[in-house]
Amino acid sequence: MTRELPSIPPGIPEPGLYIVATPIGNLADITLRAIRVLETCTLIACEDTRVTGKLLKHLGIKARLQRLDDHAPPEVRARLIDQARSGAVALLSDAGTPLISDPGYRLVREARAAGVTVTSIPGACAAIAGIAIAGLPSDRFLFAGFLPVKDKARRETLEGLAEVAATLVFYETAPRITRSLLAIAELWPEREVAVARELTKLHEECRTGTAASLAAHYAAHPPKGEIVLLVGPPAEAEAPVADVDALLRAALDDAGPGKAAGQVAKATGIDRTVLYARALELKGE
Template sequence: MNDTDRPEPLSNGLYIVATPIGNLGDITLRAKETLARCDAVACEDTRVTGKLLRHLGISKPLWRYDDHAGERDRQRLLDAMRTQAIALVSDAGTPLISDPGYRLVSEAREAGIPVTSLPGPSAPIMALTLSGLPSDRFLFAGFLPNKDKARRDVLEELASVRSTLVFFETAPRLGKALEAIGEVLPGREVAVARELTKLYEECRTGSPTQLALHFEAHPPRGEIVLLVGPPATDVVNEADADALLREALETLKTSQAAAHVARLTGLDRRMLYARAMELRGE
């Protein structure tokens, strides 16, 4: 390669580069150019990123930076950014979405190191656009916990959020996640998006029970984005709320009754708890 064929180097700093989530054709021209011009690439798995760079015809030093990276690894990258252009990629999609990259960005900004972000593929956004669920307001909450109680606690915490909820999930845990959603967030429409941008891409919507039955008969593969529609927008008046609370109080403790009615109506659980205490005293 002649000197005139070499891409011009980038200015020093951190470059956040989104990469394809399945279909290699989704790499942007700007991402390809940045990867070709940077000095090194920080990545989750050097094998995954190495495969992408070979596909693009690019050869760069690869430095591992993943969930197990510590302060020493981060400092090495920060030191390099003062004099070099370092690209940060994840195994797929936009970095910092459920990975430790935000710590690197935070410390780079604190150190006065330039940070540039290149937009590109993002599984949560793609799943949201496919699902048909309300997209004017949504909350991305990462992975649901693996343990049953912790999973339910997170769903309870988010029950009153009047937005579409977006989670990452794994195929082996999908059934338990759908079961918990059906119990904690009854009446919600749910979507399961999987194998996004790939040959067997699928986005299926329905009730948690319907989806659980389908995926029990057709075990899913690949990575999954799980979406839960917002609570019903019907206005619940004070009399309706009281009636629901009285019915719940017949079999549940005060706190459980308040939580149950909050899930059904989207009303504030603390307000319902206070009202339930009043109704118990009548």
């Protein structure tokens, strides 16, 4: 017996700006409501007209497109807001929910300030999909976007999040995932980590373990595709990064890096190899 899908509500959307979530991989992951808005809106603002054009072709929709990325000048946003006063304007990113590490923040803020109605058409979001399947605590989580590319900035970002009592959620690229995992392993060797990759696609996978074990796996098996990187919250007894550095500096006053790392490892339970690497960094400062 085949179950019939509910019919798409008829009617043209009211004037305003519609934030429309699109698939993150599997093209079936678009809502009936999103399709109706895309079919009937007067204009679609999108991150990349080529990417959105492929989606619209798949859906059999013809629409007027306007490119809107982070480099768009203010006058482009002003024109879109003017259009939204008299008709429905849709905002799309290349995949998933707009504004979540994608362009759109300035447009939404300015539209609201101008008194234009802003409506969310919810749907796929990689961060939420990753949380749903990772098996890490999901009652509290912090989405922190992409980690910095450079090692020093990446470490500083992670250090700033060390004491957040929630699962940390990042977006990451395949070429950078191993370095990010090694940075996490150095700071939080005992925390549970998950790598959710190729979400909603044919080769979707979610691996969990310590950051070091996952780094070793992906160093041996370079991944492809978009990645959601999740880090479990700190244990109650986990020493903050600043405290670990203070302990290492104190130990380095009377001992070399190897002995200092051993002393701090015994006191904190943190892996000696990770502490030794950090001791060498502190010694060189």
